[in-house]
Amino acid sequence: MEIDKQTQEKPILLMSHLVLGYPSLEENRQVIAQMVAGGVDLMELQIPFSEPIADGPMIARANQVALDGGFKVREGLAFIAEMVQEHPIPFLIMTYYNILVAYGVEDFIREAARMGVKGLIIPDLPPQEAGQAMDWCREHGGGELDWIQLMTPTSSDARLAEIGHNASGFVYCVARKGVTGNQTDFGKELATFIKRCRAATTLPLAVGFGVKSREDVAQLTGLADIAVIGTAAIHIHEAQGAEAVGQFFSTLR
Amino acid sequence: MKPGYFGSYGGAFIPEILHETFQQLTAHYEAAREDPAFWAEYIALMENYSGRPTPLTFAANLSDHFNKRIYIKREDLNQTGAHKANNVMGQGLLVKRMGKKRVIAETGAGQHGVATATMAARMGLACTIYMGAIDVERQRPNVFWMEQLGAQVVPVTSGSQTLKDAVNEAMRDWVGSMDDTHYVLGTACGAHPFPEMVSWFQSVIGKEAREQILKLEGRLPDRVYACVGGGSNAMGVFQGFLEEEEVALIGVEAGGKGLETGQHAARLASADATEGVAQGYRTFFLQDGDGQMKDTHSVAAGLDYVGVSPILADLHIQGRVRFMAATDDEVVEALKFLMKSEGLIGALESSHAVAGALRELPEMADGSVVIINLSGRGDKDIFTIADALDDPGWRQFIAKKAQQYAQLDKERS
Numbered sequence: 040m041e042i043d044k045q046t047q048e049k050p051i052l053l054m055s056h057l058v059l060g061y062p063s064l065e066e067n068r069q070v071i072a073q074m075v076a077g078g079v080d081l082m083e084l085q086i087p088f089s090e091p092i093a094d095g096p097m098i099a100r101a102n103q104v105a106l107d108g109g110f111k112v113r114e115g116l117a118f119i120a121e122m123v124q125e126h127p128i129p130f131l132i133m134t135y136y137n138i139l140v141a142y143g144v145e146d147f148i149r150e151a152a153r154m155g156v157k158g159l160i161i162p163d164l165p166p167q168e169a170g171q172a173m174d175w176c177r178e179h180g181g182g183e184l185d186w187i188q189l190m191t192p193t194s195s196d197a198r199l200a201e202i203g204h205n206a207s208g209f210v211y212c213v214a215r216k217g218v219t220g221n222q223t224d225f226g227k228e229l230a231t232f233i234k235r236c237r238a239a240t241t242l243p244l245a246v247g248f249g250v251k252s253r254e255d256v257a258q259l260t261g262l263a264d265i266a267v268i269g270t271a272a273i274h275i276h277e278a279q280g281a282e283a284v285g286q287f288f289s290t291l292r
Numbered sequence: 293m294k295p296g297y298f299g300s301y302g303g304a305f306i307p308e309i310l311h312e313t314f315q316q317l318t319a320h321y322e323a324a325r326e327d328p329a330f331w332a333e334y335i336a337l338m339e340n341y342s343g344r345p346t347p348l349t350f351a352a353n354l355s356d357h358f359n360k361r362i363y364i365k366r367e368d369l370n371q372t373g374a375h376k377a378n379n380v381m382g383q384g385l386l387v388k389r390m391g392k393k394r395v396i397a398e399t400g401a402g403q404h405g406v407a408t409a410t411m412a413a414r415m416g417l418a419c420t421i422y423m424g425a426i427d428v429e430r431q432r433p434n435v436f437w438m439e440q441l442g443a444q445v446v447p448v449t450s451g452s453q454t455l456k457d458a459v460n461e462a463m464r465d466w467v468g469s470m471d472d473t474h475y476v477l478g479t480a481c482g483a484h485p486f487p488e489m490v491s492w493f494q495s496v497i498g499k500e501a502r503e504q505i506l507k508l509e510g511r512l513p514d515r516v517y518a519c520v521g522g523g524s525n526a527m528g529v530f531q532g533f534l535e536e537e538e539v540a541l542i543g544v545e546a547g548g549k550g551l552e553t554g555q556h557a558a559r560l561a562s563a564d565a566t567e568g569v570a571q572g573y574r575t576f577f578l579q580d581g582d583g584q585m586k587d588t589h590s591v592a593a594g595l596d597y598v599g600v601s602p603i604l605a606d607l608h609i610q611g612r613v614r615f616m617a618a619t620d621d622e623v624v625e626a627l628k629f630l631m632k633s634e635g636l637i638g639a640l641e642s643s644h645a646v647a648g649a650l651r652e653l654p655e656m657a658d659g660s661v662v663i664i665n666l667s668g669r670g671d672k673d674i675f676t677i678a679d680a681l682d683d684p685g686w687r688q689f690i691a692k693k694a695q696q697y698a699q700l701d702k703e704r705s
Contacts, residue, residue: 089584090570092463093307099450112582137568141583163305191309213309
């Protein structure tokens with residue numbers, strides 16, 4: 040994935056996130072079109088899992104609602120392939136490792152590469168367990184499918200260096216402790232953390248967890264390369280419908 | 293082999309944010325294991341606080357009936373009435389060593405929650421218990437005791453609102469609170485070092501049982517039966533006999549309404565479970581083809597779980613432990629049989645071990661020596677057991693009580 044070229048043109052990139060099948064794939068289709076129209080640069084599509092341990096209550100509930108609505112992984116993948124064809128921005132898949140295990144890890148990665156997906160974010164597969172999956176990304180992705188690593192404020196400098204060493208595409212920086220959707224204080228601590236991440240990798244940095252307003256994005260500009268907006272978009276969608284989502288993103292930057 | 297693996301099972305599949313927390317926990321656990329003073333402190337505490345060693349009771353009437361030598365390992369006599377005390381007190385001592393001030397735990401039926409709350413009270417720690425909202429409804433007496441002991445009980449409304457969802461919610465707490473908080477996982481599951489660490493604390497059961505049976509019978513048992521939910525009581529008692537191939541070890545899982553109905557929680561005794569990775573570890577899970585966890589069923593809330601200890605999964609693959617499933621109906625019969633013949637009120641969970649033994653005793657050679665691990669007592673589960681036994685007197689009593697409360701509410705409003 041070539042993030043570098045994109046970042047040179049814009050002060051900061053916006054990456055949106057949504058849970059497939061929540062509330063339905065049809066609704067997802069409209070929201071994605073709105074997000075792209077609203078200027079989103081990258082998109083993270085989450086394949087629902089019944090045990091989403093790294094997600095907060097909002098996204099965890101979205102996972103459950105999608106599954107209760109009959110979401111199936113193969114339909115979800117077909118939908119992602121359709122979105123990749125339809126929209127000119129990079130799409131990434133976020134999900135939990137068991138979804139890959141059940142599908143067949145190598146088959147899943149091969150399929151993602153074939154579909155033109157640009158990255159995989161698997162929060163419960165830590166670096167020490169991910170070696171084989173990273174190899175498969177390289178083997179089947181031909182440099183186009185990145186295994187996205189996560190850096191967190193609790194990681195030691197040595198650990199960050201180790202993660203940075205294996206990273207490709209960009210690095211996802213978890214801005215704070217806690218799960219998705221909680222309040223993040225974009226203060227001095229965040230700046231210090233981002234600085235530690237910079238020291239560990241030359242790749243672009245995405246900052247997620249709790250970004251919800253134009254002010255948050257402004258604060259991240261110059262600090263990070265990509266702002267990730269997840270839970271906030273779900274709130275807007277639930278309260279005001281799909282069209283409001285496009286409006287929301289167009290005012291963020 | 294990678295640390296934390298048992299054959300292909302186990303590992304530590306945790307979010308990066310918890311990496312350092314697990315490193316710290318593993319370091320403290322390993323240091324404690326190397327330190328004989330830690331185990332001595334643990335045993336002294338369990339003797340003084342939880343009545344250990346628990347007896348290995350000779351079941352004279354059962355033995356007569358079947359013409360065998362049957363012994364019951366009395367984990368029901370622990371503090372709070374189950375083997376759960378062994379694990380929570382051990383982890384409590386570790387929390388003290390780590391200098392943390394707060395503990396959190398998941399609970400299904402409430403036993404592990406109550407045990408954790410007593411430990412927190414005793415050791416002066418703040419305590420939050422996550423419990424599925426459905427379980428909160430079903431297990432009010434345990435919620436009552438947890439709250440009285442000073443714990444905060446948080447009903448979990450996500451997912452299926454039962455045990456696995458309580459685990460997820462406890463993890464969510466932990467990723468934000470790990471600096472001052474330890475997660476007291478209740479069974480031999482989860483990410484490394486939990487399966488190994490919980491099994492270590494529970495090994496006190498097997499150590500005692502081995503010594504006791506050698507003293508009482510002058511030889512090792514032919515068979516040992518234990519129920520298997522997550523697997524901690526089974527791991528506890530089995531560890532006393534793992535090295536001796538001649539001792540048959542049998543794990544009894546929840547057969548629910550029958551394996552053929554799909555409404556059960558038999559991960560290893562049925563063909564329904566497949567390998568997967570969830571809740572931090574690799575094992576056999578009851579899941580669908582997409583890898584989504586299924587709903588499980590058992591009359592015993594403590595056995596109603598989608599995964600199973602990775603150590604037991606490995607022992608199953610090795611063929612060292614044999615697994616079978618007992619149905620809800622068999623379990624209720626076993627509970628009644630043990631009560632009437634020995635005066636022992638087993639928990640519904642533990643009655644699975646009794647049911648497994650009762651099914652196989654008739655075919656064993658006369659004079660065979662059998663140990664059944666009675667992991668917990670049943671009188672604390674009076675609401676569930678009275679329902680399972682469909683007792684009319686109890687129903688009447690509750691209906692009357694409900695009327696009295698309704699009247700009281702009316703007078704107050």
